[in-house]
Amino acid sequence: MTAPAAPAPPGSVEHRVRLLREMVRIRRFEERCVELYSAASIRGFMHLYIGEEAVAVGVMAALEADDAIVATYREHGHALARGVPASLIMAEMFGKVEGTSRGRGGSMHLFDAGRRFYGGNAIVAGGIPVAGGLALADKMLGRPGVTACFFGEGAVAEGEFHETMNLASLWDLPVLFCCENNLYAMGTALARSEAETDLAAKASAYQMPAWAVDGMDVEAVADAARRAVLHIRAGGGPVFLELRTYRFRAHSMYDPERYRDKEEVARWREQDPIPAYAARLTADGALGEGDLAALEAEAEAEVDEAIAFAEAGTLEPLDDLTRFVTSEEVAP
Amino acid sequence: MKTTYREALREAIRDAMARDDRVFLMGEDVGAYGGCFAVSLGLLEEFGPERIRDTPLSESAFVGAGIGAALGGMRPIVEVMTVNFSLLALDQILNNAATLLHMSGGQLNVPVVIRMTTGAGRQLAAQHSHSLEGWYAHIPGLRVVAPATLEDARGMLWTALEDPDPVLVFEHGTLYNLEGELADDAGPVDLDRAAVRRAGDDLTIVTYGGTLGTSLDAAEALAAEGISAEVIDLRTLRPLDWPTVLESVARTHRAVVVDEGWRTGSLSAEVAATVTEETFYELDAPVARVCSAEVPMPYAKHLEEAALPQVPDVVAAARQVVGASGG
Numbered sequence: 001m002t003a004p005a006a007p008a009p010p011g012s013v014e015h016r017v018r019l020l021r022e023m024v025r026i027r028r029f030e031e032r033c034v035e036l037y038s039a040a041s042i043r044g045f046m047h048l049y050i051g052e053e054a055v056a057v058g059v060m061a062a063l064e065a066d067d068a069i070v071a072t073y074r075e076h077g078h079a080l081a082r083g084v085p086a087s088l089i090m091a092e093m094f095g096k097v098e099g100t101s102r103g104r105g106g107s108m109h110l111f112d113a114g115r116r117f118y119g120g121n122a123i124v125a126g127g128i129p130v131a132g133g134l135a136l137a138d139k140m141l142g143r144p145g146v147t148a149c150f151f152g153e154g155a156v157a158e159g160e161f162h163e164t165m166n167l168a169s170l171w172d173l174p175v176l177f178c179c180e181n182n183l184y185a186m187g188t189a190l191a192r193s194e195a196e197t198d199l200a201a202k203a204s205a206y207q208m209p210a211w212a213v214d215g216m217d218v219e220a221v222a223d224a225a226r227r228a229v230l231h232i233r234a235g236g237g238p239v240f241l242e243l244r245t246y247r248f249r250a251h252s253m254y255d256p257e258r259y260r261d262k263e264e265v266a267r268w269r270e271q272d273p274i275p276a277y278a279a280r281l282t283a284d285g286a287l288g289e290g291d292l293a294a295l296e297a298e299a300e301a302e303v304d305e306a307i308a309f310a311e312a313g314t315l316e317p318l319d320d321l322t323r324f325v326t327s328e329e330v331a332p
Numbered sequence: 333m334k335t336t337y338r339e340a341l342r343e344a345i346r347d348a349m350a351r352d353d354r355v356f357l358m359g360e361d362v363g364a365y366g367g368c369f370a371v372s373l374g375l376l377e378e379f380g381p382e383r384i385r386d387t388p389l390s391e392s393a394f395v396g397a398g399i400g401a402a403l404g405g406m407r408p409i410v411e412v413m414t415v416n417f418s419l420l421a422l423d424q425i426l427n428n429a430a431t432l433l434h435m436s437g438g439q440l441n442v443p444v445v446i447r448m449t450t451g452a453g454r455q456l457a458a459q460h461s462h463s464l465e466g467w468y469a470h471i472p473g474l475r476v477v478a479p480a481t482l483e484d485a486r487g488m489l490w491t492a493l494e495d496p497d498p499v500l501v502f503e504h505g506t507l508y509n510l511e512g513e514l515a516d517d518a519g520p521v522d523l524d525r526a527a528v529r530r531a532g533d534d535l536t537i538v539t540y541g542g543t544l545g546t547s548l549d550a551a552e553a554l555a556a557e558g559i560s561a562e563v564i565d566l567r568t569l570r571p572l573d574w575p576t577v578l579e580s581v582a583r584t585h586r587a588v589v590v591d592e593g594w595r596t597g598s599l600s601a602e603v604a605a606t607v608t609e610e611t612f613y614e615l616d617a618p619v620a621r622v623c624s625a626e627v628p629m630p631y632a633k634h635l636e637e638a639a640l641p642q643v644p645d646v647v648a649a650a651r652q653v654v655g656a657s658g659g
Binding site: 068099100101102103104105109111112113118119120121123126127128129130131132133134135136137138140141147159160163164166167170323324325326327328 | 354356382387388390392393394395396397398399400401402403404405406408423424427428432433434435436437438439440441472473475496497
């Protein structure tokens with residue numbers, strides 16, 4: 001199936017600069033996370049989104065406050081782009097009670113119910129059925145919401161992906177399936193794990209619009225997501241986007257990267273979405289001299305504040321260990 | 333009124349659907365087929381396909397969708413045909429339903445109810461007959477209930493739906509045809525307390541679900557021998573109502589646990605261990621257990637019967653703990 005017709009792109013200078021700013025924020029946040037991990041302020045598994053920022057930023061730009069998001073364990077970027085305060089994310093990674101999840105989740109489990117940000121799921125494909133259910137609730141309650149469900153290309157091999165794709169199409173559920181194809185499921189290359197490597201073709205079998213997008217181009221992602229959301233909100237049922245991207249860093253902080261060579265990484269780095277987009281905005285006159293430096297300084301200051309907040313945070317009292325295993329108040 | 337366990341479950345679903353627009357039922361063959369065990373027969377005609385929702389054979393997707401719909405403000409009742417099939421959805425039940433509230437620091441509660449059939453006794457062999465509710469009772473964040481009577485079949489569902497957290501309901505397959513009298517005004521029941529189904533003085537039989545009938549029959553046989561057995565129906569397997577169990581054992585000084593699950597690492601082990609820990613100096617005999625044989629459930633009738641807790645097994649265990657008292 002082919003992509004639905006494109007609506008007029010926003011294209012305003014303000015909108016375009018916002019896309020760049022969001023990518024810069026995420027990049028700077030995560031670069032500092034690496035330092036903090038080395039300093040042992042952050043522990044556990046930490047998965048960086050560096051190189052993939054255009055995907056989350058582009059998709060989030062197409063969503064409204066009523067829409068829901070289900071993300072994976074590589075979700076710092078999604079949380080930041082959704083508006084979850086950097087300070088709360090950082091505090092979570094420091095294991096502080098002021099964090100998004102009171103320090104119970106860490107890097108892989110960021111949540112923000114108020115922003116309809118439903119995690120932060122560390123079981124590959126485990127969030128996909130939940131996204132189907134969030135969409136089912138919106139549909140049954142007559143709400144206009146779309147649920148954006150992010151997962152890597154590795155999830156496409158899981159049964160939960162296929163079961164939910166079928167269910168969502170069968171029931172016309174308002175789900176935007178965002179497959180972040182960064183070519184490696186941890187260390188397993190797509191061609192080594194999938195008989196059919198054309199993921200949009202695979203998704204098309206479930207009778208939904210599906211197409212591939214340059215995930216290194218934030219405007220291409222935003223445009224595709226906007227068209228997809230328009231289709232879904234109009235009652236057209238789910239859409240699948242294959243967002244072709246690349247992770248510049250290791251899978252996690254424990255990954256020696258034996259499965260890919262440095263030349264490949266270097267080639268992809270030439271397509272780094274941030275400098276590429278900054279150059280385009282500069283060429284278009286949307287970005288003036290010193291504007292990028294100013295965005296970077298803003299991001300730096302935001303991360304500094306987040307780190308200060310996290311450092312000043314407190315540890316949850318041990319007496320609270322068993323709180324929230326079950327709800328504390330019975331709903332009416 | 334005269335009714336059956338199956339009809340009581342159906343009436344509970346109908347009542348919940350009428351009480352709350354957010355309630356809906358989904359699962360394999362709950363609609364056009366009327367439910368694998370005919371629990372939802374007629375509800376499709378009454379409530380329509382939006383609220384009596386047939387699903388593909390995708391346990392993980394539709395259990396997960398129930399979890400997501402609960403997060404989104406609905407009150408789903410998800411039916412899984414049997415506990416053996418629920419293993420295909422175990423990721424959703426454990427990693428999401430049971431975990432999200434704590435892992436999100438209290439932000440995301442999951443008010444989903446998941447019903448499923450459990451247990452043997454119908455010659456359905458090793459992939460339709462196991463009693464795995466004890467596994468689920470191992471998991472913090474879940475409430476696990478096992479209606480063993482008409483009152484509980486009728487009354488547990490609404491209370492479960494009012495719970496802000498996930499509730500798993502285990503319906504024993506041999507109980508669907510259970511007949512009896514149910515009060516016309518029967519309604520919601522509590523999910524917090526175990527129930528003393530028969531009072532007695534000489535020993536306490538602790539059981540639940542499909543083996544409640546077995547245990548009551550054993551108590552009747554024991555009475556003929558002059559042994560007075562108290563029978564406790566746990567009703568809720570997590571969290572367990574320890575005060576009711578411990579008070580009884582402290583009074584009778586002897587306990588037999590009857591559980592259709594396997595003995596090793598089981599719910600019966602949990603009950604026996606806690607009874608021993610908490611009432612050790614009150615006990616006149618070691619706690620005894622009657623469980624299923626440690627085999628995959630066989631098809632042939634004589635083998636299946638041999639594998640399951642039977643009345644004579646419970647009677648023998650009761651005689652043993654009473655005889656072992658030295659009295």
